[in-house]
Structure formats: structure tokens, C-alpha cells
Amino acid sequence: MRAIYYTAHGDTEVLTAGELPTPPIESHQVLVRVAAAGVNPIDRRLRAGELQEYISRTFPVVPGWDFSGVIVAVGEEVEGWKVGDEVVGLAFAWSVQHGTYAEFVPVDATAIAKKPPGLSFSDGAALPLVSLTAWQSLAEYGQLREGHSVFIQAGAGGIGSVAIPMAKHLGCRVYTTCSAGNRDYVKALGADVVIDYNIAPYVDALREHEPNGVNLVLETLYGDDISLNAIGLAKNGGAVVFMNNEPPAVSEIDERGLRSTFLHHRADGAMLAELMAKYQHAELPVPPVEIMPLADAREAHRRSESGRTRGKIVLQVATDL
Numbered sequence: 358m359r360a361i362y363y364t365a366h367g368d369t370e371v372l373t374a375g376e377l378p379t380p381p382i383e384s385h386q387v388l389v390r391v392a393a394a395g396v397n398p399i400d401r402r403l404r405a406g407e408l409q410e411y412i413s414r415t416f417p418v419v420p421g422w423d424f425s426g427v428i429v430a431v432g433e434e435v436e437g438w439k440v441g442d443e444v445v446g447l448a449f450a451w452s453v454q455h456g457t458y459a460e461f462v463p464v465d466a467t468a469i470a471k472k473p474p475g476l477s478f479s480d481g482a483a484l485p486l487v488s489l490t491a492w493q494s495l496a497e498y499g500q501l502r503e504g505h506s507v508f509i510q511a512g513a514g515g516i517g518s519v520a521i522p523m524a525k526h527l528g529c530r531v532y533t534t535c536s537a538g539n540r541d542y543v544k545a546l547g548a549d550v551v552i553d554y555n556i557a558p559y560v561d562a563l564r565e566h567e568p569n570g571v572n573l574v575l576e577t578l579y580g581d582d583i584s585l586n587a588i589g590l591a592k593n594g595g596a597v598v599f600m601n602n603e604p605p606a607v608s609e610i611d612e613r614g615l616r617s618t619f620l621h622h623r624a625d626g627a628m629l630a631e632l633m634a635k636y637q638h639a640e641l642p643v644p645p646v647e648i649m650p651l652a653d654a655r656e657a658h659r660r661s662e663s664g665r666t667r668g669k670i671v672l673q674v675a676t677d678l
């Protein structure tokens with residue numbers, strides 16, 4: 358099969374276009390012919406050799422977890438899915454090898470959902486990882502509801518672009534950060550207060566609006582000061598979700614009755630189906646998606662590494678779906 362893969366960690370140049378054997382499936386999996394593959398920061402971080410203590414590799418590694426496509430084979434234990442079903446999903450694994458930047462990907466049947474007919478394959482591939490992560494942060498862990506307040510760091514990125522509308526959908530007041538060029542974009546997503554982090558320290562700006570802090574902080578950046586600030590910005594009894602690291606070891610968390618966690622997304626097909634229904638019925642907007650050919654995977658990783666992408670990048674794998 359056609360695939361993008363790497364045989365050693367390194368910069369974008371290790372990404373190679375070539376032929377690999379079509380991967381086998383296990384009895385609880387389906388084989389999907391990939392229409393499109395979503396690009397996420399984790400793809401290039403794993404390629405660069407980060408996070409080896411958590412996620413192992415079997416080379417050659419095909420990067421990518423997000424996908425949309427069509428089922429072409431079904432494992433003998435799988436129920437409820439058949440060849441020809443159009444699906445979206447998350448081919449997450451703690452040991453990466455068979456990713457989604459390829460013609461075919463094996464994936465656990467519990468990690469897929471039907472692609473709604475009104476949603477394109479490219480939009481479908483953009484959504485799973487960020488949508489599941491944001492919903493598990495805001496609705497599940499954060500328990501956000503009508504009248505709550507939330508600070509979503511980096512509103513213009515993949516997570517922010519789905520988290521802001523989700524928080525509005527839950528009835529919350531939304532604060533977010535971005536650079537000047539993304540102000541109108543995050544406003545259009547529904548952010549109530551936009552903080553340009555280049556003009557003033559975001560901590561001070563947020564405190565002016567919410568002196569007692571917000572119900573939930575969704576921290577997408579990392580660094581010691583950033584983590585401590587995130588804790589400081591939650592109100593007593595509130596919650597802080599970290600996307601990249603464990604909470605800092607500070608007594609303030611217990612003293613102020615905070616809940617805090619490093620939330621790693623769960624590849625939950627049932628939850629993904631509920632979220633797909635919300636996108637289908639326009640209860641949630643699909644973020645802007647930039648489509649690039651699979652052959653441009655190196656350029657897609659370079660753009661992701663710039664830290665400046667807005668919305669999502671998707672690689673088109675099949676041109677006939």
C-alpha cells in the first residue's frame with residue numbers, strides 16, 4: 358500500500374513516501390481504507406522522538422491517528438460493522454506502527470463511529486482527536502454547565518477551534534488567548550473575551566475579568582510557569598486540565614479544593630458518535646480544514662511545528678472517495 362513512514366526518529370526529512378505491506382487486523386479490529394488523515398501535533402512529536410517513555414515505536418512507523426474512510430475488512434469478533442461502512446475514528450495506540458498516513462489502517466472497532474452523510478471525508482478526518490479530547494476535558498472531567506466560566510488557552514489551534522464552540526454549547530462564558538491575526542477567528546467561534554498574549558500577560562488580563570478565577574482552565578501550552586499560572590487561574594473548587602503534563606506538585610491544589618489532571622484522550626467510539634451527531638446537526642461548527650495531498654506530509658509537519666496553524670490540517674489519502 359501507499360504510505361508515508363519513517364524508519365528512525367528525526368526532523369521532517371525522515372518522512373518517506375513509499376510502499377509498505379497492508380497491515381493485518383486482529384479479531385477485534387476493522388481494516389479501513391483511508392480517505393483522509395488528520396494531522397495533530399502528536400504526529401510530529403512522535404516522529405521527532407519525543408515521549409518514548411510513554412509511547413513505543415515499531416519501525417517503520419506510519420504516523421497519524423485521525424482518519425476517515427471506508428471499512429474493507431472486519432475481524433471475527435467485531436459486531437455492528439460491515440464492509441462498505443463509511444467511518445471516522447482514532448487509531449490511537451500506546452505502541453505506534455500502523456498509522457493513518459497510509460492507504461489502509463487497522464483500528465479497534467470500539468474507536469470508530471459512522472461518518473455522518475453530510476460531513477465530508479476531510480472534515481471527518483479533522484475531528485476525532487481534538488473533539489474527543491475537548492469534550493472529555495470540558496464536559497466529562499470539567500463538568501461544565503450553564504453559567505460556568507472557562508479559560509481555553511490557544512483558541513485558534515486544533516483543540517481551541519473545537520473547544521470554544523463546545524464550551525458555548527454547554528452554556529459557558531469563554532476566555533481564550535491568541536495573537537492579533539486570530540482575534541476575529543476566535544470571536545467567530547464564540548469566544549466572549551479574547552486576550553492577545555502579545556499585548557499583555559494573559560494572567561493579568563484574565564484576572565481583570567475574573568478576579569476569583571474561572572470554573573475550568575483548559576491548558577494546551579506547557580512549561581513550569583504556565584502550569585503554575587493555570588492552577589492560579591482556577592477558582593476555589595474549580596478544575597484544571599493539562600493537555601501535555603501532569604499537574605504541578607503544589608499544595609495549593611488541595612488547599613483550594615481544586616481538581617486537576619493530565620487528561621489523555623480516550624478513543625471512545627460511542628462518544629465520537631454523539632459528537633458526530635452534533636456536527637451533523639450543526640450544534641457544533643466544523644473548524645476550517647486545510648487539505649493537503651498525502652505526498653505533502655513533510656510540509657504539513659513543518660506547518661504544525663511552526664505553532665501557527667489555525668484550525669486543522671488534513672492529508673488527502675484517497676482521491677476517489
Ligand SMILES: NC(=O)c1ccc[n+]([C@@H]2O[C@H](COP(=O)([O-])OP(=O)(O)OC[C@H]3O[C@@H](n4cnc5c(N)ncnc54)[C@H](OP(=O)(O)O)[C@@H]3O)[C@@H](O)[C@H]2O)c1
Pocket residue numbers: 397398399486487490510511512513514515516517534535536537539554577578599600601620621622661664665666667668
Ligand atoms: N492530552 C491529549 O490527549 C491531547 C490531545 C490533543 C492535543 N494535545 C496537545 O494540546 C496542544 C494543543 O494542540 P492543538 O492541536 O490545538 O495544537 P495546534 O493546532 O498546533 O495549535 C496551534 C495554535 O496554537 C496557538 N498558539 C501558539 N502559541 C501560543 C501562545 N503562546 N498562546 C496562545 N496561543 C498560542 C497558535 O495561535 P496564534 O498564532 O494566534 O498564537 C495556533 O493557532 C498540543 O501540545 C498537543 O500536543 C493533547
